Amino acid sequence: MANIAVMGAGSWGTALSMVLADNHHDVRLWARREEQIAEINNNHTNEAYLPGIQLPKQIKGYSDLSETVKDVEVLLLVVPTKAVRDAIQSLRKVLTSPVVIVHASKGIEPGTHKRISEMIEEEFEGSDLLKDVAVLSGPSHAEEVSLRQPTTVTVSSSNNDASLLIQDLFMNQHFRVYTNPDLIGVEIGGALKNIIALVCGLTNGLGMGDNTKAAIMTRGLAEITRLGVKQGANPLTFAGLSGLGDLIVTCTSVHSRNWRAGQMIGQGKSLDEVLSSMGMVVEGIRTTQAAFELANELKVEMPITSALYEVLFEGLHPKEATEKLMGRIKKHEVEQISDFLNQDEL
Numbered sequence: 001m002a003n004i005a006v007m008g009a010g011s012w013g014t015a016l017s018m019v020l021a022d023n024h025h026d027v028r029l030w031a032r033r034e035e036q037i038a039e040i041n042n043n044h045t046n047e048a049y050l051p052g053i054q055l056p057k058q059i060k061g062y063s064d065l066s067e068t069v070k071d072v073e074v075l076l077l078v079v080p081t082k083a084v085r086d087a088i089q090s091l092r093k094v095l096t097s098p099v100v101i102v103h104a105s106k107g108i109e110p111g112t113h114k115r116i117s118e119m120i121e122e123e124f125e126g127s128d129l130l131k132d133v134a135v136l137s138g139p140s141h142a143e144e145v146s147l148r149q150p151t152t153v154t155v156s157s158s159n160n161d162a163s164l165l166i167q168d169l170f171m172n173q174h175f176r177v178y179t180n181p182d183l184i185g186v187e188i189g190g191a192l193k194n195i196i197a198l199v200c201g202l203t204n205g206l207g208m209g210d211n212t213k214a215a216i217m218t219r220g221l222a223e224i225t226r227l228g229v230k231q232g233a234n235p236l237t238f239a240g241l242s243g244l245g246d247l248i249v250t251c252t253s254v255h256s257r258n259w260r261a262g263q264m265i266g267q268g269k270s271l272d273e274v275l276s277s278m279g280m281v282v283e284g285i286r287t288t289q290a291a292f293e294l295a296n297e298l299k300v301e302m303p304i305t306s307a308l309y310e311v312l313f314e315g316l317h318p319k320e321a322t323e324k325l326m327g328r329i330k331k332h333e334v335e336q337i338s339d340f341l342n343q344d345e346l
C-alpha cells in the first residue's frame with residue numbers, strides 16, 4: 001500500500017482522501033490551518049467541509065509540507081484553481097524526489113487561459129521532480145462520495161501508465177474509475193460545466209422551469225464541446241463522465257455550489273453577497289471570465305458563457321441576457337466536425 005500526499009483539505013480533498021484510505025493507503029492530508037489539522041487528527045472529522053462524516057484513521061492531518069511529501073510517489077492536488085500556482089511553487093521547494101501529480105480541481109486560469117495540468121507543467125519546467133501529471137474528474141459531489149454512494153469518474157494523463165496507476169489507487173466498490181487519454185477534453189469539460197451550472201441555477205432563481213434548464217444544459221454542452229474541440233479535444237469526451245456526466249450532476253444537484261450561487265444571483269443577490277455567504281469555492285465565476293476571454297481569442301462562439309459574463313461582470317440584467325439569447329439569429333442545431341474547427345466567420 002502507498003503513502004499518498006493530499007494538498008487541500010476542503011470538501012473534495014477530504015472525500016478523495018476517504019476513498020484512498022478505504023483502499024488501505026496511508027493518507028497525509030495537508031492543510032494550512034492548525035485547528036483543522038488538530039480536528040482531523042483528534043476527532044477524525046472535518047466539520048466545516050463534510051459535516052457529520054467520520055474520517056478513517058489512516059487519514060492523518062499534516063501542517064509541514066516537507067514532511068507531508070517525504071518519500072511519497074503520488075500527490076493529489078485539490079485546491080481551488082486560484083491557489084494552484086502558489087501550491088505548486090511551495091511544493092517544488094520541498095520535493096526531494098520525483099512524484100506523479102494527480103489533480104482534481106476544475107478550472108481555467110483567467111489571463112493565461114491555462115488548464116490545471118498546463119499550470120503544473122509550467123511551474124515544474126526545467127525540473128525532474130515531476131514524473132507525470134494526471135486529472136481525476138467526473139460527476140462526483142464530495143457529500144455523496146463521503147457517504148460511499150456509487151460514483152464514477154475518469155482519469156486522464158498523456159502517459160497511459162500514469163492513468164492506470166491512478167485508476168488502481170482510487171478504484172473500489174463505491175468509486176469506479178475509467179481512463180480516457182484525452183487530457184484536454186477531460187479538463188475542459190470539468191472546468192466549463194461550472195459555467196453552465198451557474199446559469200441553470202440563475203434561471204431557477206428567476207422562476208424559469210425545466211424547459212429552460214434542458215435548453216441551457218444542451219446548448220451549454222454544445223458550446224463547451226466547440227471550445228474543447230478547437231483546443232484539440234476529442235468531441236466524444238464531452239458525451240462521457242467528465243462532460244455530460246458532470247454537467248448533469250452539477251446542473252441538477254442541491255449539492256452544487258455553482259448552481260446555488262447562480263440561484264442566489266437569479267433571486268437578486270449581488271455577486272459579493274453570494275460569494276461571502278458560500279464559505280466554499282465557486283469555481284465557475286473565475287472560469288466564466290477565463291472562458292469568455294479564451295472564446296474571444298480562439299473565435300469560438302459561446303453565447304451562454306458570454307451572456308453570463310455580461311451578467312456577472314458588466315451589470316447586464318439576467319432578464320435582458322435571456323432576451324438576448326432567445327433573440328439570436330436562426331441556426332442549425334447540429335454542427336459538423338469541420339464547423340468546430342473552422343469558425344472564423346461566426
Ligand SMILES: NC(=O)C1=CN([C@@H]2O[C@H](COP(=O)(O)OP(=O)(O)OC[C@H]3O[C@@H](n4cnc5c(N)ncnc54)[C@H](OP(=O)(O)O)[C@@H]3O)[C@@H](O)[C@H]2O)C=CC1
Nearest residue numbers: 008009010011012013078079080083105106141142280281
Ligand atoms: N466539492 C466537490 O464535490 C468537488 C470539488 N471539485 C473541485 O475541487 C477543487 C477544490 O474544491 P473543494 O474541495 O470543493 O473546495 P472547498 O471550498 O471545499 O475547500 C477549499 C480548500 O482549499 C484550501 N485553500 C483555499 N485557498 C487556498 C490557498 N490559497 N492555499 C492553500 N489552500 C487553499 C481551503 O483551505 P482553508 O479551509 O484553510 O480555507 C480548503 O481546504 C475545486 O477546483 C472544485 O471545483 C471537484 C469535484 C467535486
Ligand SMILES: O=C(CO)COP(=O)(O)O
Nearest residue numbers: 138139140141256257258
Ligand atoms: O464538480 C463538482 C461535482 O462533480 C462539484 O460542483 P460544485 O463545485 O458546483 O459543487
